[in-house]
Amino acid sequence: MKSPTPPPFAERFSRSRWLWILSRLPFILFVSGVALLLWMSDRADREERRTTLISDVLWLEQNLRFHLTRNEELLGRIDLAHTASAKGFESFARTLFGFESGLRQLIWLDVEGNIRQAHPTTMDPDLAGEAAAGLPSRQSFRLAQSLGKPVYSSAYPFFTDDWQFEVHVPVSREGRIVGVAVGIYRIRDILGDSVPWWLAERYRISIIGDAGKVLGARSKIASEVTEEGYQVSFDPPGWGLALHAVPYHAPRPLASMVLSTTLVVLAMMVLWNFWALRRHVLRRQAVEEQLRQEHAFRKAMEDSLDTGMRARNLDGEIIYVNPAFCRMVGLPATELIGRRPPMPYWADDYLDETQTIHDRVLAGDGPVEGFELKFKRRTGEVIDVLIHEAPLIDAHGQHSGWMGSMVDITERKQAEERARQQQDRLQSTARLVAMGEMASSIAHELNQPLAAISSYCTAAVNLLRNRAPATEVLPALDKAVEQARRAGRVVRRIYSLARRSENRFELLHLEERVDAALSLIEADVRRTGIRITLDLRAPILVEGDPVLLEQALFNILRNAIESMRNTAFDQRLISIKLACADGYALLTIADRGCGIDAGVADKLFDPLFTTKPEGMGMGLAICRSVMENHRGRLTFEGNPGGGTVFHILLPMAQQ
């Protein structure tokens, strides 16, 4: 009843929630750390690629510039040997073309701007751009002549999808300009010739003209560009040209991929774990709550029971008692649990009996239909209980002890006892009434003839006094005689009534009759707490009527019990001894009762003499008559230790 009350659910819940959050925090930190790491590494990666891109583009620009500058120098070194004949010019051009720098045509112009030599000579008729103003570009030609330095023209379309530009290099000899060497670059060829394969693998490289127009590009069609590229001005050689490089989507390094994937997968797994754990915990909490409610329900049920419950383990040790049981025996549970037999609530007078039944139950041999025992309360009051024992099976199906249920039947027993006593009294009263009725009827029967006799005789006397003649008197006397005979007949009839039950003699064992008589008084013995000692050594055969002998023994034993009504409990003893000597069986029944007064002793066997308020005075008279019927004797004497001893002497049967 004083079990610690569990903390309110809300409180428990908030605490678990706090724990829950606390346990989640490291996880969140871990995940965000991983994400940060991944992001940072990605950013570093990007930075690095950007740097590489820039340096690559710068390198490419330098490289192109180097090619252009070298070609300028080479063009500036053209001499007469080359320009004089087409054959010489062709070999010079082939030498330059051999550098693979995107140079596609060489033209030699004189100071007037007339084409002297050209290789290859074939000119496309539909040239666009500056071609409209004549090829090569006049403006660049003049600029180169006047500056005395190489001049680049702006890019112009060549056919439909290509662009080209020119470089005009003035050639001077002995301080005088003798002509202008013009080199024509095609942008596609520049890209194709001077961009190395490894660069082309990584970037989409294009050359962009004015207004962002792409003049030419080198790209792998299959690859996608991902991010913005880098642009560097490619100005000095061309006009308003720019070099633009966009990196292709490069596959990320495998190790980093593996690492990040692993991290992500691990984080996912941790997350899943966490979720599973939480679900498990929640389910467990729900089950726990259900269990707690179930437990509370069962406990309430047990506490409200009127039936006492007591569980013992296989050694007989008490492991559980319910409040009803505690109330029943008046002991707190703490004093009961862990106790071994003998239990503090066993009634002192029934210890052996209780121990026996206890051992039987533990051996699995207890009465299935339940049994009655006497327990005592702490106050010493003895109560009757009805017990049912059932095996205790634990959760693993193991037989772990015994569960007993106890019902207090003291009041029921008392009521039964009262009813029985009432019944006894009623029966005894009824017997008395019947007997009184019978006696009254007998008295009347006898009174009638006696009254008649008396009257006849008085009449005769009266007549004789008056000197009446004998003849007048005689009839009265005759009638008186007749009435006397009638009275005799009445008496004989009563006699025959009394002797109606014929004795049925048979061979019988005297000790068995003693046992039978004892079983008749068993209830009284138990009720009054009398002890009985038996000393029935040898089987003794006598000839007699079993029913009458039993009745006589019953009467004597009942007298013995009633005589001990005021004897102290521990003194209440009836000792029965059976012995034989000289062909006689001697049965001695000794009690520790109030004894027999000397004044009463003479009349003890008289019919209708009694010392008991409800007695009829027939018991001992019947006993004596039964014994005499059996050619035996019934005597009594005082018991030296107080009480009375009855001796029954019966002749043994002739073998």
Add this chain to the structure above:
Amino acid sequence: MNSATTHIVDDDPAVRDALQWLLRSRAVPSQTWESAERFLAVATRDLSGCLLLDVRMPAINGIELFDRLRALHCRLPVIFLTGHGDVPMAVQALKDGAFDFIEKPYDDNALVDKVLAAIEHDAKRCARDGTILMLRQKLATLTQREHEVMQRILAGKLNKVIADELNIAMRTVEVHRSHIFEKMQVRSAVELSQVLGVLGDAQDY
């Protein structure tokens, strides 16, 4: 039947016969009845003598018969014969007006003495009953006025006073007085008072 007879009611023929013998030995006339019913058939208020009644009888017992006789106004004195156990019953009967009871076994001559006493008692009762009957007859002949005058005479008032009270003439009172004396067959007021005393105070005359 008007002569005094002892009626014996007992279911036992021997006892009846023996009682009759006993009474006859003392010269007391008697008549026997074997059951209460038989006796009830002849019982009238004119019976005289006495009744010997056994308490314990089959069918109608003694007490019951006694009650029925009283209902019939038969005032025959009753002596109960009782056994040992019937005494309380008999005592109750005595309280209810029975003459006596005698317990078995009884002293027979004492029983006869009681019977004789009862007969004498009954005879006296009969005589008194006769006197009272005659007186009532005489009183019945008086006129209303004569009754009024007689009551005042018995109260010891003088003629003059009576005349004043009744508002009649003195002479008329004297005439009434002589008529009363004549009808009641007395010679003086003292004698009148004695005669009427038999009826007792409670009697309304």
